[in-house]
Amino acid sequence: MDLTYSAAERAFRSEVRDFIATHLPSDIRAKVRGALPLEKDDYARWHRLLFERGWAAPGWPVAHGGTGWNAIERHIFLEEIAAGWAPRMLPFGLSMVAPVIIEFGNDAQRARFLPPILSGDEFWCQGYSEPGAGSDLASLSTKAQRRGDVYVIEGTKTWITAAQWADWIFVLARTDPGAKKQEGISFILVDMRSPGVSVRPIVTIDGGAEINEVHFDNVEVPVANRVGDEGAGWTYAKFLLEHERTGTAGISACRQILEQIDELRERESMTDRRLSERIAEIDIELTALAFTELRVLAAESAGTRPGPESSILKLRGTEIQQALTELLLDAGGPYASASNTRRYYNFRKASIYAGSNEIQKNIIAKRILKV
Amino acid sequence: MDFTLSAEQQLLKDSVARFATDRRNAHGDVWASFAQLGWLAIGAPEGAGGFGGPVETLLIAEQLGRGLIVSPYVAQAVFAGAILRACDRADWLEASVEGRRRFTVAYEEPHARYDPSAVRTTARRDGDGWVLYGSKVRVSDASSADTVLLSARTGGGIALFALPAHARGLTAAGYPSEDGYDVADLHLDGVRVDDDALVAPPGDGLETLEYGIDNATAALCAEALGLCAVMLEMTVDYTKTRTQFGVPLSSFQALSHRMAEMYVELELLRSMAFYAAMTLETENDSFERKRGISAAKAQVAKSGRFIGQQAIQLHGGIGMSEEYDVGHYFKRMTLVERIFGDRDYHVRRYADLSRLTVLLEPVSV
Numbered sequence: 001m002d003l004t005y006s007a008a009e010r011a012f013r014s015e016v017r018d019f020i021a022t023h024l025p026s027d028i029r030a031k032v033r034g035a036l037p038l039e040k041d042d043y044a045r046w047h048r049l050l051f052e053r054g055w056a057a058p059g060w061p062v063a064h065g066g067t068g069w070n071a072i073e074r075h076i077f078l079e080e081i082a083a084g085w086a087p088r089m090l091p092f093g094l095s096m097v098a099p100v101i102i103e104f105g106n107d108a109q110r111a112r113f114l115p116p117i118l119s120g121d122e123f124w125c126q127g128y129s130e131p132g133a134g135s136d137l138a139s140l141s142t143k144a145q146r147r148g149d150v151y152v153i154e155g156t157k158t159w160i161t162a163a164q165w166a167d168w169i170f171v172l173a174r175t176d177p178g179a180k181k182q183e184g185i186s187f188i189l190v191d192m193r194s195p196g197v198s199v200r201p202i203v204t205i206d207g208g209a210e211i212n213e214v215h216f217d218n219v220e221v222p223v224a225n226r227v228g229d230e231g232a233g234w235t236y237a238k239f240l241l242e243h244e245r246t247g248t249a250g251i252s253a254c255r256q257i258l259e260q261i262d263e264l265r266e267r268e269s270m271t272d273r274r275l276s277e278r279i280a281e282i283d284i285e286l287t288a289l290a291f292t293e294l295r296v297l298a299a300e301s302a303g304t305r306p307g308p309e310s311s312i313l314k315l316r317g318t319e320i321q322q323a324l325t326e327l328l329l330d331a332g333g334p335y336a337s338a339s340n341t342r343r344y345y346n347f348r349k350a351s352i353y354a355g356s357n358e359i360q361k362n363i364i365a366k367r368i369l370k371v
Numbered sequence: 372m373d374f375t376l377s378a379e380q381q382l383l384k385d386s387v388a389r390f391a392t393d394r395r396n397a398h399g400d401v402w403a404s405f406a407q408l409g410w411l412a413i414g415a416p417e418g419a420g421g422f423g424g425p426v427e428t429l430l431i432a433e434q435l436g437r438g439l440i441v442s443p444y445v446a447q448a449v450f451a452g453a454i455l456r457a458c459d460r461a462d463w464l465e466a467s468v469e470g471r472r473r474f475t476v477a478y479e480e481p482h483a484r485y486d487p488s489a490v491r492t493t494a495r496r497d498g499d500g501w502v503l504y505g506s507k508v509r510v511s512d513a514s515s516a517d518t519v520l521l522s523a524r525t526g527g528g529i530a531l532f533a534l535p536a537h538a539r540g541l542t543a544a545g546y547p548s549e550d551g552y553d554v555a556d557l558h559l560d561g562v563r564v565d566d567d568a569l570v571a572p573p574g575d576g577l578e579t580l581e582y583g584i585d586n587a588t589a590a591l592c593a594e595a596l597g598l599c600a601v602m603l604e605m606t607v608d609y610t611k612t613r614t615q616f617g618v619p620l621s622s623f624q625a626l627s628h629r630m631a632e633m634y635v636e637l638e639l640l641r642s643m644a645f646y647a648a649m650t651l652e653t654e655n656d657s658f659e660r661k662r663g664i665s666a667a668k669a670q671v672a673k674s675g676r677f678i679g680q681q682a683i684q685l686h687g688g689i690g691m692s693e694e695y696d697v698g699h700y701f702k703r704m705t706l707v708e709r710i711f712g713d714r715d716y717h718v719r720r721y722a723d724l725s726r727l728t729v730l731l732e733p734v735s736v
Binding site: 001002003004005006009072276277279280281283284285287288289291292295298299302309312315316358360361362364365366368369370371 | 372373374375376377380425426607610611621622624627628630631632634635638639640641642643645646648649652653666669670718719721722725726
């Protein structure tokens with residue numbers, strides 16, 4: 001065990017820092033700094049810049065355009081993203097569907113789908129939850145009926161972030177209605193421009209409209225768009241969720257909010273002892289989580305793929321995100337700005353998505369503690 | 372940075388684990404064994420027969436925690452060792468590594484709570500020596516030490532002195548603390564020492580002392596890791612085997628979720644035990660070192676308290692029983708929370724140091 005950053009790791013950190021300082025467009029930086037909502041074009045421009053530098057996909061194998069970074073380098077990269085006020089990358093293509101296509105897809109699928117995800121030319125969204133299938137995801141009822149060389153998809157998916165921007169959606173659909181609950185589900189890639197796909201925004205309590213319902217009305221999808229085996233979709237879905245959870249710790253975003261709280265305190269010359277101690281408490285908790293993420297990443301790059309340990313990151317990461325937005329609200333006192341209350345309301349979703357935090361506790365209890 | 376243990380580190384860990392398992396429930400002086408096994412050499416310079424550093428200390432303390440071994444390791448090897456190192460006392464370090472000399476540190480005072488700068492014990496010049504008056508409380512492992520490294524206020528600031536344990540005018544009131552550790556309150560009534568007893572000169576004493584405290588705190592965080600890991604393991608095992616309402620306790624979601632929460636706390640604690648060791652390895656800047664150690668101790672105290680309390684709760688009545696192990700782990704953890712500063716103290720220290728850092732460092736653009 002060697003717990004020091006090597007000279008090479010320190011050099012890598014300055015390389016990343018310099019790149020962000022010189023390449024991140026100032027209007028995007030200003031939005032992130034001011035906690036303003038980003039447009040599709042903002043994500044696309046930043047993605048493009050990272051792609052051109054070869055840094056768009058830190059988690060991918062080098063053969064497909066990944067960076068080849070080890071866990072420590074990925075950790076450093078994320079820290080610098082936060083410090084440089086860069087936006088997070090949208091995860092749906094890069095860190096959700098792509099690992100599934102790489103692991104379980106065929107060569108034709110890799111050739112068709114990976115390059116535009118890497119370059120940021122195609123946006124993705126996730127078709128998992130349904131009006132009748134939330135935490136109990138395996139009870140989903142969207143059907144994909146085989147008719148020759150197409151599947152006909154019928155059903156409704158919901159709580160879909162960024163569907164309004166997406167070119168593609170990956171869908172869990174039931175291909176064998178007679179099979180047991182977790183069996184008979186397939187993982188299918190659907191072009192959002194297919195006839196029969198419609199998107200309806202869901203306005204959330206914070207007034208935002210980044211979440212949608214997507215309806216599939218007899219949508220025809222080539223069988224070639226199914227990833228892996230028919231009926232094995234649940235396995236791929238779980239694989240994806242574990243990848244998703246590693247990312248949901250949201251440490252960079254937390255660091256940024258913490259910084260904003262500190263700025264608020266400085267600006268308002270707050271001397272409240274209780275406030276500074278609450279900031280310190282969350283800062284410490286965040287440090288502990290960041291180091292835990294580093295350990296999970298290190299285990300991952302040592303060969304083990306993200307396992308149930310990623311549930312810790314999801315669980316505590318979202319708790320800290322919520323605690324931070326709460327603190328931001330409290331720090332503002334009676335003059336809490338609308339953007340801060342919006343963020344507070346918005347972040348209530350964090351402990352619900354990607355498997356609610358109660359589900360994460362089930363996973364930890366069952367798969368780690370084996371109770 | 373690399374989280375895998377080297378072959379030597381794995382060997383060390385295994386050897387401490389074996390010792391801790393064998394010595395469980397055994398009492399008596401472990402010091403000769405520690406010296407023989409080379410564990411007292413950790414962190415000492417090679418010239419004094421030393422090897423390793425904070426990571427090796429972590430490995431030892433974690434396993435001692437797992438075995439609930441009551442020993443002067445943190446007080447006499449880690450704490451005193453770090454101070455002797457900072458004072459360049461290679462001769463004494465060598466004697467300590469070999470187990471020939473035993474040092475402990477006395478710094479807490481009745482009014483000071485955890486603050487090492489709140490020193491009222493005085494040392495004033497007397498010819499070519501010094502005379503000391505005052506009181507120290509909660510001194511660990513004084514009865515087995517031959518020398519006490521003690522903080523005292525001089526006209527020129529805080530200094531550290533090495534007092535023979537049996538110096539005239541020095542009285543020790545020893546008592547066992549509730550975790551079985553050997554603790555004493557010291558009273559100094561005109562203790563006279565020569566000039567060579569001055570190990571950290573006036574003005575340097577506090578920084579040297581805090582360096583020692585931070586090293587010892589990191590070791591304590593590692594001990595907490597061992598204690599808490601065992602408490603969670605015991606709780607999981609117990610709830611799997613204990614049957615009520617015709618089913619194992621672990622099948623109840625209220626209990627399994629609580630254990631999942633304990634697991635999350637344990638992993639955060641583990642991270643901060645590593646983080647403390649990393650901080651000692653990397654931070655030459657004392658501000659950053661203090662911040663890092665306070666962050667670690669604050670988290671360890673919080674997670675450790677939660678894990679301990681829930682371990683008792685989930686065991687039910689048996690957890691309250693003196694005969695059962697889990698309560699003893701809980702009691703040791705309760706003291707580990709407080710030794711070298713509790714959560715409140717370290718959160719405050721962290722907050723203060725963070726503000727100082729903001730004030731002292733130019734903001735990078």
